[in-house]
Amino acid sequence: MQQVNDQMDSNAGATATHCPYCAFQCGMRISAAGKEIAVTGDAEFPVNKGALCIKGWTAAATLTHPERLTTPLARNESGVLVPVSWDAALDRVAQGFKDAQGAYGKDAAGIFGGGSLTNEKSYLLGKFARVALQTSNIDYNGRFCMSSAAAASIGSLGIDRGLPFPLADIAGAEVVLMTGSNSAETMPPLMQYFEEQRANGGMLIVADPRLTATASRADLHLRLTPGTDSALANGILHILMRDGRLDQDYIDARTEGFDHIKGTIATYWPERVERITGVPQRELERAARLLGEAGAAMVLTGRGTEQQAQGVNNVRSFINLALALGLIGRPNSGYGCLTGQGNGQGGREHGQKADQLPGYRRIDDPAARAHVAAVWGVDEARIPGPGKSAYEMLDSLGLEGGVMALLVMGSNVVVSAPNARHVVDRLRSLDFLAVSDFFRSETAELADVVLPAAQWAEEEGTMTNLEGRVIRRRRVTNPPADVRDDVSVICELAERLGEGRHFRYSGAEEIFHELGRASAGGPADYAGITYAKIDANNGVFWPCPDADHAGTPRMFVDGFPTASGRARFHAVRHGSPAEEPDADYPLYLTTGRNLAQYQSGTQTRRVEELTSMTPLPLAEIHPATASRYQLEEGSGVTLVTRRGAANFNVKVTRGIREDTVFVPFHWGGVQAANRLTNPALDPTSRMPEFKVCAVRIEAALRSNDKGE
Numbered sequence: 145m146q147q148v149n150d151q152m153d154s155n156a157g158a159t160a161t162h163c164p165y166c167a168f169q170c171g172m173r174i175s176a177a178g179k180e181i182a183v184t185g186d187a188e189f190p191v192n193k194g195a196l197c198i199k200g201w202t203a204a205a206t207l208t209h210p211e212r213l214t215t216p217l218a219r220n221e222s223g224v225l226v227p228v229s230w231d232a233a234l235d236r237v238a239q240g241f242k243d244a245q246g247a248y249g250k251d252a253a254g255i256f257g258g259g260s261l262t263n264e265k266s267y268l269l270g271k272f273a274r275v276a277l278q279t280s281n282i283d284y285n286g287r288f289c290m291s292s293a294a295a296a297s298i299g300s301l302g303i304d305r306g307l308p309f310p311l312a313d314i315a316g317a318e319v320v321l322m323t324g325s326n327s328a329e330t331m332p333p334l335m336q337y338f339e340e341q342r343a344n345g346g347m348l349i350v351a352d353p354r355l356t357a358t359a360s361r362a363d364l365h366l367r368l369t370p371g372t373d374s375a376l377a378n379g380i381l382h383i384l385m386r387d388g389r390l391d392q393d394y395i396d397a398r399t400e401g402f403d404h405i406k407g408t409i410a411t412y413w414p415e416r417v418e419r420i421t422g423v424p425q426r427e428l429e430r431a432a433r434l435l436g437e438a439g440a441a442m443v444l445t446g447r448g449t450e451q452q453a454q455g456v457n458n459v460r461s462f463i464n465l466a467l468a469l470g471l472i473g474r475p476n477s478g479y480g481c482l483t484g485q486g487n488g489q490g491g492r493e494h495g496q497k498a499d500q501l502p503g504y505r506r507i508d509d510p511a512a513r514a515h516v517a518a519v520w521g522v523d524e525a526r527i528p529g530p531g532k533s534a535y536e537m538l539d540s541l542g543l544e545g546g547v548m549a550l551l552v553m554g555s556n557v558v559v560s561a562p563n564a565r566h567v568v569d570r571l572r573s574l575d576f577l578a579v580s581d582f583f584r585s586e587t588a589e590l591a592d593v594v595l596p597a598a599q600w601a602e603e604e605g606t607m608t609n610l611e612g613r614v615i616r617r618r619r620v621t622n623p624p625a626d627v628r629d630d631v632s633v634i635c636e637l638a639e640r641l642g643e644g645r646h647f648r649y650s651g652a653e654e655i656f657h658e659l660g661r662a663s664a665g666g667p668a669d670y671a672g673i674t675y676a677k678i679d680a681n682n683g684v685f686w687p688c689p690d691a692d693h694a695g696t697p698r699m700f701v702d703g704f705p706t707a708s709g710r711a712r713f714h715a716v717r718h719g720s721p722a723e724e725p726d727a728d729y730p731l732y733l734t735t736g737r738n739l740a741q742y743q744s745g746t747q748t749r750r751v752e753e754l755t756s757m758t759p760l761p762l763a764e765i766h767p768a769t770a771s772r773y774q775l776e777e778g779s780g781v782t783l784v785t786r787r788g789a790a791n792f793n794v795k796v797t798r799g800i801r802e803d804t805v806f807v808p809f810h811w812g813g814v815q816a817a818n819r820l821t822n823p824a825l826d827p828t829s830r831m832p833e834f835k836v837c838a839v840r841i842e843a844a845l846r847s848n849d850k851g852e
Contacts, residue, residue, distance in 0.1 A: 157455075157708070157801040160189070161174060161618045163196065165203065166199075166485070167485060167487070167608075168334055170200050171189025171192055172184065172186050172203075174200050181601070183201060192333040192614070193738075198753065206582060212403045212596075212597055213582060215626045216230055216232070216595055218594075222592065227471035233709060236592070238641055241576070243549070248548050250280075251531070253316060253547065253550075254547030254550045254551070255273045255281070255701075257283070257491070257554055257555065258285050258487065259289060259484075259756070260485060261612070262487060262603070262657065263487065263490040263635070265630050265631060266491045266493075267659045268634050268655060268822040270494060273641055275522055276637065276646070280528035281498070282497075282531060283496065284492075284555065285560055286492045287830060288562075288834070289447065289483075289484045290450065291492070293481035294446055294492060296457075297479075299540075299712065301712075306488075306610045308480060309475075309697070310611055310701035314341055316384065317346055317438075318438040319346065319434045320441070321348045321351070322349070322358070322444045324447075325448065326446075326448075328356065328358040329356065329358070330446075350362035351365075351449075352803075371387050371724075372420050372422070374460075377464065378409055379417030379428050381412070383414060383463050384434035384468065387432070389459065390568075398470075398473070399702070399711045400710045402467075404713065405464060405715040408717060416601060420550075420718060440476040440477045442466075442476075442478055444480050444481070446833055447808075448486060450481070451816070452826070452831070454471040454826065457714075461716040473700035473701050484692075487607045489608040489609065489610060490607060492504075494663065501516045501662075501666075502662035502666070503663030503670070504663075504666055506793075507529060507530055510524075515664075515666075533802075533830035534561075535562065536830065538571075539759045540570075546576060549574065549810035552580070553579075555744075556743075557580060557744075559812045560743065560744045561820070562822060565819055566578075571587070578593040578594075580596075580630055581596075593631035597630055598625045598628065598629035601619070601625070604651065605617045605652045606652075606678065608686070612685050612686055616683075656670075660674075672688040673686065713716055723786070723822050723833075725838045731839050731841065734806065735809045735818075735834055741754060744809075745812070760815070761792050764797050764799070764806040764807070766802040768802050769841075775843055777796045778793055783842070784842055785820040785828050786838050790816055809834075
């Protein structure tokens with residue numbers, strides 16, 4: 145659903161900035177006159193070329209929304225959130241951390257960040273955790289999004305950058321295999337590249353259990369059983385190997401470990417893969433033939449492939465496929481992950497993850513610790529080691545040895561975390577909870593202190609989009625009078641914790657300069673990027689190690705940043721999901737996004753144009769399954785898993801497998817999909833298994849509890 149502004153010239157004086165939502169980070173121009181804020185697409189920005197989806201066109205509606213938080217809130221003796229001054233709110237947050245750490249130790253303090261935060265805020269939040277709080281417990285909701293693809297890319301290619309090539313390369317690919325992504329709804333302006341690819345004679349293969357808006361545009365739709373992604377990849381690679389369609393010269397010159405995976409791949413013959421995946425042999429053969437005959441091809445993965453307890457292995461298997469075909473590092477070819485959140489890429493590069501320091505450095509690497517400690521002006525010994533991953537931290541809240549005081553910034557974990565009712569219980573067991581947000585989100589409603597945050601058009605900073613392009617977010621208008629940006633909140637809290645000398649900045653640009661020094665020499669090297677350089681070039685691709693470097697639009701051209709300089713194959717054996725259908729829970733449940741809503745819906749569920757498009761979450765059910773349960777279009781239904789129940793309205797569609805139910809995850813309360821999802825974790829990435837679990841249908845709509 146793309147629209148291109150036809151009145152760009154009349155808005156030439158507007159401020160150029162970027163959409164607050166997905167990682168495509170569409171360029172937009174905004175003009176503000178009082179409460180009137182106009183949004184148009186920026187035709188000069190080369191990524192979206194003026195196109196915006198409906199979420200982008202309506203993004204400004206949240207800036208002046210009547211439900212917006214405009215003053216700090218604190219819970220009084222009666223348990224009610226009431227307005228307080230900033231000094232009172234920040235004093236209470238600082239005291240909450242001091243009390244918890246005084247009673248239980250440094251790691252009793254926790255930070256939960258978000259993939260929507262700018263690079264400057266992501267960096268500062270990581271520094272705040274390690275320097276001001278000296279806690280190991282910081283992680284972010286990106287752990288729920290791209291962490292499996294990141295771990296797989298680092299293990300196979302030596303580095304993780306969502307797309308290691310510019311988006312424009314998609315249009316030149318003869319064949320694209322996309323797995324687990326519904327880009328036509330999640331980032332609609334991306335589809336212009338696939339439209340151009342088709343106009344050039346290219347072919348699109350989509351692997352997805354649903355006939356999504358994206359799959360409906362494909363030349364070949366592989367409707368696989370949920371949780372069988374690695375078997376599909378191995379099966380396609382088996383056929384390519386059998387038919388002699390691999391690039392042996394590339395394998396010999398640029399990779400290692402191929403001989404170790406041959407035996408595994410040999411066991412994934414087409415008949416077996418059809419039994420595992422449900423994809424007919426003829427479609428497997430066709431997919432392999434299209435990829436094998438293409439002069440330029442791409443393999444792209446999304447959350448459907450990655451948000452599983454074997455997500456890392458799933459992605460490794462698709463990287464194996466791309467390596468065996470000799471695609472990676474070549475123009476219009478390669479492997480890439482379609483990053484989801486607005487700054488999901490930058491957010492995982494600069495210190496929000498429990499195991500990382502800025503520049504994508506490992507926190508347990510002595511050299512990395514020494515480098516960052518020198519930039520921060522602290523003793524390296526003060527920097528804590530690795531902490532708990534996102535769900536593991538949430539699971540530890542209020543327990544002995546766990547986090548007792550938590551600050552949530554840029555996330556709504558009550559809606560976005562798996563096994564959500566358990567997470568609510570854990571949040572309620574905390575000694576202290578603070579939340580920074582734009583609205584009274586479901587998580588904010590549980591807080592002891594709520595801090596009103598400045599929004600995207602009210603702040604300066606940088607973001608890193610899905611292709612690794614670092615771009616500028618520019619202030620268009622000032623926030624409401626009693627609203628502060630997260631940078632000032634972090635710095636003022638550090639002052640109250642006695643570490644203010646390390647957190648004194650003149651503004652976002654100075655923080656970015658420090659981020660550059662901290663990242664220098666690391667895998668994600670921003671040292672040569674400046675605001676001026678970004679402005680002059682419509683963004684700069686990292687790595688960019690020095691002022692004379694132009695940035696790196698296409699990676700892996702000359703080698704891989706591994707010890708040997710070669711990419712690595714990994715032997716992957718398909719394993720069953722952590723939970724499969726049985727007599728009590730006979731169907732698969734999978735979750736995802738829809739066009740009109742975004743993530744936990746904290747913003748988009750408050751925009752009238754968006755809620756009118758999708759007012760309620762719909763459970764997609766196949767007609768045969770609906771008939772079996774005597775369900776009709778629009779009827780209420782309760783879905784039940786081993787973790788809880790949630791209510792939806794039925795959408796009867798032939799676009800879903802008979803054994804599968806799909807629900808979107810943008811709603812809270814009794815409509816929260818994540819009441820149902822499985823927190824089983826990938827052993828490497830610690831990614832929860834959002835995308836597959838066992839469910840049953842209870843046709844009669846339950847009268848639910850309080851919606852907590």
